[in-house]
Amino acid sequence: MIKKILRFEEILKGCVKNDNSCKEMMYKSFYGYLMGIILRYTKNTSDSEELVNDSFIKIFKHVAGFKPPANPEELQRSFRGWIAQIASRTAIDKIRSSKAHFYVDELNEDQHPVTQVSTASELHVNDIMNLLNHLPETQRLVFNLYEIEGFAHEEISKMLNIPESSSRVYLTRSKNKLRTLYTNTLVGSYKKNG
Numbered sequence: 001m002i003k004k005i006l007r008f009e010e011i012l013k014g015c016v017k018n019d020n021s022c023k024e025m026m027y028k029s030f031y032g033y034l035m036g037i038i039l040r041y042t043k044n045t046s047d048s049e050e051l052v053n054d055s056f057i058k059i060f061k062h063v064a065g066f067k068p069p070a071n072p073e074e075l076q077r078s079f080r081g082w083i084a085q086i087a088s089r090t091a092i093d094k095i096r097s098s099k100a101h102f103y104v105d106e107l108n109e110d111q112h113p114v115t116q117v118s119t120a121s122e123l124h125v126n127d128i129m130n131l132l133n134h135l136p137e138t139q140r141l142v143f144n145l146y147e148i149e150g151f152a153h154e155e156i157s158k159m160l161n162i163p164e165s166s167s168r169v170y171l172t173r174s175k176n177k178l179r180t181l182y183t184n185t186l187v188g189s190y191k192k193n194g
């Protein structure tokens with residue numbers, strides 16, 4: 001049996017119509033992409049696989065609500081952004097439900113001023129991803145949501161149920177910690193080997 005190769009638009013329309021072969025193609029096409037997103041939030045591979053599958057369940061359930069962009073050339077990029085948000089929120093919901101609540105010390109911007117740290121622009125993406133696992137959980141979540149996913153501090157505060165000012169402070173702390181980790185591990189190992 002010869003399988004017909006479908007364009008992305010056709011696969012998307014098939015998913016809206018609940019066509020199982022289109023759903024399978026969508027799953028296979030975006031599994032790795034969503035796994036990459038989920039792994040930024042969890043360290044456990046089996047949890048990550050479960051969260052990717054949970055994300056796909058939500059994607060297929062709500063795919064009819066996806067609003068395609070006016071320009072058809074941007075369809076796949078827009079869809080990737082839409083499913084990335086679903087995956088991020090699915091991971092955060094899981095983390096939140098596994099803990100009664102985040103430990104949030106009362107962070108106040110006056111006591112912990114927010115400073116401009118250009119760590120993200122100085123590091124390579126792979127370096128950041130490797131170093132993220134060394135951050136405390138709340139700092140890692142805020143960094144991911146703000147720097148990688150593009151959420152605003154107001155949105156992050158609602159998702160994590162923390163004050164908006166705390167989100168800013170956690171972001172600053174995560175950048176400072178990343179810079180320290182970068183200096184101690186990557187630069188230090190380069191000097192040893194250099």
